[in-house]
Amino acid sequence: MVASTFVDAFRFMPNHVSLLLEKTGETAELAFAALAIGLLIALPLGLWLGHRHRGLVLALGVSSLGRALPSVVLIGLGIGILGVGFWNNTVALVVLAIPPILTNAYFAVEGVDRDAVEAARGMGLSELQILTRVELPLGLPLLLAGLRIAAVFVIATATIAGLFGGGGLGDIMARQVTYGLSGVFAAAFWVAALALLAAAAIGLGQRAASRRMAPRT
Amino acid sequence: MTGWLVAKGGGPVIPDFGQPSACLKRNGWFCTDWLTKHWGDTLQPALVQHIQLTLIAVGIGFAISFLLALVGFRWRLFDGPLGGFTDLLYAIPSIALFQLLVPLTGVTVTTVEIALVSYTLFILYRTMIAGLRAVPDEVLESARGMGLTRLQTFFRVELPLAAPAILAGLRIATVATISIATVAAFLIDDGLGAPIFAAIETPDLFKTELLATGGLAILLALVADALLAALQRALTPWNRLR
Amino acid sequence: MPTEAAELVFDEATKVYPGRDGAAVDHLSLTVPAGEICVLVGPSGGGKTTALKLVNRLIPLTGGDIRIDGTSILEHDLTALRRSIGYVIQQVGLFPHMTVEGNIGTVPRLLGWEKRRIRERVGELLELVGLDPQQDRRRFPAELSGGQRQRVGLARALAANPALMLMDEPFGAIDPIVRARLQDEFLRLQGELRKTVVFVTHDVDEAIKVGDRIAILREGGRLAQYDTPQRILEHPVDDFVADFVGRDRALKALSLRRLADLELAPAGRNGGDGLPSLAADASLRDALALLIAERRDALLVVDGSGAPLGIVRRRDILS
Numbered sequence: 001m002v003a004s005t006f007v008d009a010f011r012f013m014p015n016h017v018s019l020l021l022e023k024t025g026e027t028a029e030l031a032f033a034a035l036a037i038g039l040l041i042a043l044p045l046g047l048w049l050g051h052r053h054r055g056l057v058l059a060l061g062v063s064s065l066g067r068a069l070p071s072v073v074l075i076g077l078g079i080g081i082l083g084v085g086f087w088n089n090t091v092a093l094v095v096l097a098i099p100p101i102l103t104n105a106y107f108a109v110e111g112v113d114r115d116a117v118e119a120a121r122g123m124g125l126s127e128l129q130i131l132t133r134v135e136l137p138l139g140l141p142l143l144l145a146g147l148r149i150a151a152v153f154v155i156a157t158a159t160i161a162g163l164f165g166g167g168g169l170g171d172i173m174a175r176q177v178t179y180g181l182s183g184v185f186a187a188a189f190w191v192a193a194l195a196l197l198a199a200a201a202i203g204l205g206q207r208a209a210s211r212r213m214a215p216r217t
Numbered sequence: 218m219t220g221w222l223v224a225k226g227g228g229p230v231i232p233d234f235g236q237p238s239a240c241l242k243r244n245g246w247f248c249t250d251w252l253t254k255h256w257g258d259t260l261q262p263a264l265v266q267h268i269q270l271t272l273i274a275v276g277i278g279f280a281i282s283f284l285l286a287l288v289g290f291r292w293r294l295f296d297g298p299l300g301g302f303t304d305l306l307y308a309i310p311s312i313a314l315f316q317l318l319v320p321l322t323g324v325t326v327t328t329v330e331i332a333l334v335s336y337t338l339f340i341l342y343r344t345m346i347a348g349l350r351a352v353p354d355e356v357l358e359s360a361r362g363m364g365l366t367r368l369q370t371f372f373r374v375e376l377p378l379a380a381p382a383i384l385a386g387l388r389i390a391t392v393a394t395i396s397i398a399t400v401a402a403f404l405i406d407d408g409l410g411a412p413i414f415a416a417i418e419t420p421d422l423f424k425t426e427l428l429a430t431g432g433l434a435i436l437l438a439l440v441a442d443a444l445l446a447a448l449q450r451a452l453t454p455w456n457r458l459r
Numbered sequence: 460m461p462t463e464a465a466e467l468v469f470d471e472a473t474k475v476y477p478g479r480d481g482a483a484v485d486h487l488s489l490t491v492p493a494g495e496i497c498v499l500v501g502p503s504g505g506g507k508t509t510a511l512k513l514v515n516r517l518i519p520l521t522g523g524d525i526r527i528d529g530t531s532i533l534e535h536d537l538t539a540l541r542r543s544i545g546y547v548i549q550q551v552g553l554f555p556h557m558t559v560e561g562n563i564g565t566v567p568r569l570l571g572w573e574k575r576r577i578r579e580r581v582g583e584l585l586e587l588v589g590l591d592p593q594q595d596r597r598r599f600p601a602e603l604s605g606g607q608r609q610r611v612g613l614a615r616a617l618a619a620n621p622a623l624m625l626m627d628e629p630f631g632a633i634d635p636i637v638r639a640r641l642q643d644e645f646l647r648l649q650g651e652l653r654k655t656v657v658f659v660t661h662d663v664d665e666a667i668k669v670g671d672r673i674a675i676l677r678e679g680g681r682l683a684q685y686d687t688p689q690r691i692l693e694h695p696v697d698d699f700v701a702d703f704v705g706r707d708r709a710l711k712a713l714s715l716r717r718l719a720d721l722e723l724a725p726a727g728r729n730g731g732d733g734l735p736s737l738a739a740d741a742s743l744r745d746a747l748a749l750l751i752a753e754r755r756d757a758l759l760v761v762d763g764s765g766a767p768l769g770i771v772r773r774r775d776i777l778s
Contacts, residue, residue, distance in 0.1 A: 005317070067392045068438030070399040072410065073431035076417040080246075080424050152308070159310045160400060164417055173312045174403070181316060188313030195308060359552030362517055362625075363566055363615075364541030377556045455556050455599045 008182030009189060016183070020169075024190050027168035031158045031198075033090050035151060038097030046105025050139075051131045059106040066099025071157045075164060089161040097154050104146020108139035137209075144206040148199050155195045169194075241425070248425040259412055259426075264433055267408040270398045271441075274330055275391050278337030285338070286345035299342065307339035311397055315404045329401040333394055340390040341383075348382025349375055381453045388445040395438040409434045464493040464655040465622035467514070471523035474509055474680070483509045484680035486523065491672070493622075494653040498670035500660055502703070506680030507659045511625050514657065515544050527623060542566055545616030545624040545654075549631045551608050553600040559585070559611050560596040566619045584614040587651075589644055606637040613645070617652075624656045630665070642668055663704055667692070667711055675700055689715055713776070714744040718760050721776070723769025726759065734759040739768055743776050750776075 013020065049055035074095055078088030112135045120134045136143075162170020172179050172187035179187070240248035252260070285303075289296040309317075311332060318328040352375050360370045402410030409430050416427035450456075467490070474484040484506040491497040499507035512518040514525055516532060525532045532540060553562050563584055564577045572580075582592040588610040600608060609629060616624060630638045646669065649656065660666055666673050667688040675683040675691070677699055684696045692712035695701040704711065719739040735749055736759040750758060750773050757772045 005320070064392075064442050065439070067389060068396065068435050068442060070396040070413075070431070070434050070438075072399045072402075072413055072417075073427070073434060076413060076422070076427045076431060079417060080422045080427060156308070156310050159312060163312065163403065170310070170312065173310060173316070176316055181320070184313055184316050188310055188317075191310050191313070192308045353552075355548060355550040355552035356554060357552075358517075359546065359548055359612075360554070362515055362541060362546035362548070364538045364543075364569065365565075366538055369569070374554055374556075378554075453556070455601060
């Protein structure tokens with residue numbers, strides 16, 4: 001039963017390429033907007049807190065709180081406050097994206113070898129220079145790992161917006177009546193593909209960053 | 218403006234005897250009259266159902282993950298495939314997963330539980346194995362050198378030392394399950410997701426119901442998180458000393 | 460508690476790793492008499508840790524045999540063998556999730572001792588290693604200093620009263636001041652317990668201080684010399700050994716003897732006036748150092764309370 005659906009999904013795809021592309025575009029647009037804004041807000045804050053080695057409680061608390069917020073509730077609140085449109089879903093996803101980015105930025109910088117940081121300080125680098133020239137490069141692999149998780153999470157959650165008129169691949173998944181189970185499966189496939197693509201892209205960046213830091217033996 | 222007549226969840230629909238309050242008329246966020254009126258028939262049953270859904274999913278998920286982690290830990294060959302399998306499960310969006318299971322298990326609680334369990338596997342499997350692997354080598358060497366058998370080393374040394382990581386994973390998995398279980402309302406009428414969906418789908422969005430039930434879901438997650446954090450601290454006294 | 464010590468015999472013990480040239484331990488043969496400390500020293504790669512781990516079979520033998528009190532280690536049940544040997548490693552490896560008492564009591568619990576006996580034994584051992592039997596037993600390893608952890612590691616190894624102790628650079632990770640103290644206390648302990656100990660170190664001075672006998676292993680795991688510290692310092696068998704113990708070996712040899720061992724010239728009625736003085740239990744090396752520093756040719760030897768015992772001249776020390 002599942003197998004036939006699998007096969008049907010692959011027959012669905014070539015027949016609905018433009019539809020799938022359009023919907024994927026909507027989901028991607030939503031997810032990347034949310035990630036971009038989330039980065040803008042959470043990254044500097046997380047990096048700075050990590051650099052100062054302060055705010056561990058905040059970082060952990062935000063992380064715990066973030067996990068406790070169901071996406072459905074946030075999307076609903078978004079609609080309730082901002083009305084249906086692009087922004088209510090984006091805001092909801094931004095709120096969900098901030099905790100993992102913040103926490104990871106914090107721990108990525110906080111965990112950098114303190115000896116290296118102290119040497120830099122002793123050499124006369126300013127605090128900002130230490131952050132950008134020492135801590136950020138050294139913490140980049142861990143930071144990108146967190147970003148990867150956040151990206152996959154946001155893409156998967158963006159589909160839930162489709163349940164409430166948010167468009168995107170979630171729209172297809174929510175309307176089995178229109179698109180059939182094969183359509184649902186096809187859409188799920190494309191979501192996974194999109195998520196994997198984003199993860200792989202960031203993963204490449206991660207590997208490049210680690211390679212620069214790896215000892216040459 | 219008919220949202221407040223639609224009482225989702227258990228119990229009969231309460232006929233509207235009187236005038237809706239001013240608060241409800243303007244669709245305010247905190248209409249306490251609605252809250253007190255529908256605590257018994259909407260809010261509380263949904264909360265109880267939600268707790269049930271979560272407990273079952275996390276319980277079964279924990280048991281399965283534990284067994285899988287034992288296998289992956291003992292026989293490294295299986296770790297890759299098992300890890301990949303659990304990753305895959307997580308990548309399937311919940312909405313799709315629910316619908317995919319329907320042909321197999323129908324539109325039932327079972328379907329939802331299977332999906333929820335799959336998501337916990339993703340979190341728990343990896344953290345359990347990481348926890349077991351993090352036991353320091355010198356501790357294992359001294360255990361071996363002292364004459365503990367493989368089984369004794371596992372139960373008396375490795376498992377207790379992996380406990381903090383395992384409990385941390387359990388905490389994350391529980392909170393995530395409470396959150397994902399709200400989407401279950403897409404399929405069935407159980408849990409807090411049901412009134413949340415109902416509230417959102419009401420024209421103009423029923424604000425009080427959304428805030429109340431959404432708030433309960435968030436509260437439930439935070440309470441569970443705090444309880445499990447306390448449990449972690451209680452069971453691993455040596456971890457607090459640094 | 461009566462302590463037994465076992466005799467340990469390495470009989471052409473060999474360990475070869477497949478795919479690697481040469482042996483890690485090459486036909487090692489030596490006998491450690493019961494109750495003695497045998498120190499294995501050598502450069503890194505010399506196989507000393509490997510040789511140690513062959514005894515409790517953490518590393519399996521490729522050839523030859525090792526016998527404890529005449530019985531081959533291969534004939535013992537593996538876990539029973541390990542439970543009867545005290546094993547101490549450099550990083551100690553205390554169980555972080557158990558208290559000090561829990562750690563020390565591990566092997567007795569495995570052997571099925573009753574709770575009261577274990578509790579008493581823990582208290583006994585804590586006193587023996589210089590820790591507080593009331594306070595420290597309830598502590599967790601994370602609360603202890605490096606030196607304290609080492610002491611607990613030692614106590615843990617002694618818990619079941621083993622006849623043989625294997626110690627792999629036990630004081631290596633400790634700072635020099637604490638290390639010297641731990642060495643002294645360990646020697647005092649050994650004076651009481653008289654166990655058979657195999658002690659691995661890369662530090663020649665530690666070997667000379669601690670060992671009743673020293674086995675120097677060269678690269679490739681071959682025995683270069685096995686003898687008392689005195690004889691190795693005075694009669695190194697070849698250049699390798701001579702280089703290894705250091706060119707100051709003559710001075711090191713002086714550190715093994717005390718002023719009290721020498722024949723002292725009588726102090727005379729006013730003899731000893733103006734001479735630098737040193738206690739009788741000081742080493743000849745310290746005495747020589749004092750004479751050089753003071754630019755004198757003789758010093759006065761005194762006892763514990765400062766009473767003069769006699770005079771020692773520079774040439775008496777150097778002969």
